[in-house]
Amino acid sequence: MTHRPIQRAPWSRWSDERLLTLRFRELRLSEPSAWVAGCHRQLLGELADRSLRVRPHVWLAEEWFSPRGIPGFAIPFYLAHPRLMRLERAQMHSVEGGTRASCMAIMRHEAAHAIQHAHRLDRRASWRAHFGTSSTPYPDRYRPRRRSTRFVRHLPGWYAQSHPDEDFAETFAVWLRPGSRWRSRYARWPIALAKLTYIDSLMHELRDVRPPVTSRAQPLSIAQSPLTLGEHYRALRHAHAAAPREWLTL
Numbered sequence: 001m002t003h004r005p006i007q008r009a010p011w012s013r014w015s016d017e018r019l020l021t022l023r024f025r026e027l028r029l030s031e032p033s034a035w036v037a038g039c040h041r042q043l044l045g046e047l048a049d050r051s052l053r054v055r056p057h058v059w060l061a062e063e064w065f066s067p068r069g070i071p072g073f074a075i076p077f078y079l080a081h082p083r084l085m086r087l088e089r090a091q092m093h094s095v096e097g098g099t100r101a102s103c104m105a106i107m108r109h110e111a112a113h114a115i116q117h118a119h120r121l122d123r124r125a126s127w128r129a130h131f132g133t134s135s136t137p138y139p140d141r142y143r144p145r146r147r148s149t150r151f152v153r154h155l156p157g158w159y160a161q162s163h164p165d166e167d168f169a170e171t172f173a174v175w176l177r178p179g180s181r182w183r184s185r186y187a188r189w190p191i192a193l194a195k196l197t198y199i200d201s202l203m204h205e206l207r208d209v210r211p212p213v214t215s216r217a218q219p220l221s222i223a224q225s226p227l228t229l230g231e232h233y234r235a236l237r238h239a240h241a242a243a244p245r246e247w248l249t250l
Contacts, residue, residue, distance in 0.1 A: 012083045016090055019083075020230035024222035029060055029080040036079045039103045043111055046176055051207040056114035059218035062232055064097065064106055066113030067219045071211060073110035077222050079103070091233045105173065109155060112172035113165065118211035121202070122165070130198050131171075132164030139163070140239070141247045149189040152182075152196065157248050171195045175203070 011019055011027070031037065044055055054071050061074035078084035079097060088095050097103040121127050122134035144158035151160035151167060152174045160170035174182050175196055186193040243249045 009081060009083070012081065016087055019087055020233065021228055023228050024062070024077065024225035024232070027077065027080075027084075027222060029077065029222065032058070032060065032075050032079045033081065035100065036075060036097075036103060039100060039107055042104065043107045046108070046178065047111065050176070050203060052115065052203065053206075053208060054111075054115045054118045054211050056111050057216055057218075060222050061218075061220045062222065062225070062227075064110060065220075066110050066117065067217075069117055069213065070215050070217050070219065071114040071118035071213055072216065072218070073107075073114055074218075074220065087229070092236065105155060105177075108173035108176050109159075109169045111176070112169035115172070115206075115211075116165065116168060118213045119206060119209070120213065121168075126198065127168070127202075128164075130195050131168045134165055136164055141243045141249045143247045150191040152186065152192050162248075167195070168199075172199055172203075175199045 009027070009029075011022060014022075032040070040058055047054065047056075056066075057072035058075050059072070060077050060080055063076050064074060066073035076088075076097065078088040078095065085095050085098055088098075097106045116122060116134075122131075128134075139162065142162045144161045146158060148158070148161065151158065152171050154160070154170045154173045160167045171192070174180055174186075182196050183193070186196060239249050
């Protein structure tokens, strides 16, 4: 088995201060690191094992997200190079998706969004009955109910509580993860279990079904972004600082 070498970059030896002046498009990166690409391949294998025909494509952007109407998802730029991961840690004190386990957890979550978009699942009355209305505006921040048993727990921050789409994505991720034993784990959480059972039935229905949405678009790719890394991090820190106590930013 061959390993793809780390992409060479003239900025890889720059100081943080100089690197923050660089524009995203000047990074000239087109793909994630080899280990992240390996996580993506694992994700595709897990979907294939379930006979789901959606194969989410990925691209580099400022953050993790899956745009409405596109059956793929963006991977944050810092997962394309070790130097950028070090910068992310220095600026934000953590690296979201920076380990294989956390990367896989987020990819399973984002795959759910991609499948929702590919099959337009939120148009179904049964989907809305379990998760709510997808068109509900996304909040800038939310205050989770930490002891609630109505939602699964997958990503940190009780993320399923932030929006109906995130409730679906978190529930799907729990369902998809190999060996999750969700039936026993959520046996005493009847509402969360009902959502998982619904997804189990829905994904069985979608086995070998060709999705109607197959766009390969890559919105907000860093390849087109004139924003500097410094501007990006200043905006992130401002959003986090503005959140009231016990509230989380989306």
